[in-house]
Amino acid sequence: MKNELKISIANLDSRGADYSGILTKDFLILPEHDTVQLISDIEYNLHLTKVIGGVLISGEVSFEYASNCGKCLEDYEQNIDKRIDIFLDEPELNEIDLTEQIREEIALALPDNSICSEDCQGLCVACGKNLNHEQCECEDDFEEESPWSALDNLDLD
Ligand SMILES: [Zn+2]
Numbered sequence: 087m088k089n090e091l092k093i094s095i096a097n098l099d100s101r102g103a104d105y106s107g108i109l110t111k112d113f114l115i116l117p118e119h120d121t122v123q124l125i126s127d128i129e130y131n132l133h134l135t136k137v138i139g140g141v142l143i144s145g146e147v148s149f150e151y152a153s154n155c156g157k158c159l160e161d162y163e164q165n166i167d168k169r170i171d172i173f174l175d176e177p178e179l180n181e182i183d184l185t186e187q188i189r190e191e192i193a194l195a196l197p198d199n200s201i202c203s204e205d206c207q208g209l210c211v212a213c214g215k216n217l218n219h220e221q222c223e224c225e226d227d228f229e230e231e232s233p234w235s236a237l238d239n240l241d242l243d
């Protein structure tokens with residue numbers, strides 16, 4: 087467990103090698119007031135290959151974050167698997183420091199506008215009910231009459 091990502095490439099060749107591990111969640115320090123927060127450690131699975139002129143880094147970083155949905159205002163958590171493709175043109179180094187690049191990739195994967203799910207229904211603008219959980223009366227006004235509404239008018243005596 088660590089909060090920086092440095093990889094020795096002294097023995098790296100064109101066949102490449104796999105590097106995987108865990109970065110602690112303080113690897114990415116987000117502002118305290120930010121509505122998006124990492125809630126898991128960051129798992130990385132990278133494949134490094136030495137190529138002409140540099141090093142090719144590909145793979146994935148996975149983590150979980152928590153946020154507050156901008157539509158329905160509920161807290162939610164989400165897993166992210168962020169694809170990594172980086173070319174580093176410093177082939178002379180014995181060790182490469184990917185800390186900044188990976189931090190950037192994670193920051194890019196976090197949402198600017200948090201939405202709990204693509205089909206979040208949000209809140210009713212009229213009554214404020216969370217439409218993911220319940221239907222409200224106001225919305226019925228905009229819809230066609232349901233087949234059951236005719237029953238309301240029946241005299242069942
Ligand atoms: Zn939502």
Ligand SMILES: [Zn+2]
Binds near residue numbers: 213224
């Ligand atoms: Zn409503």
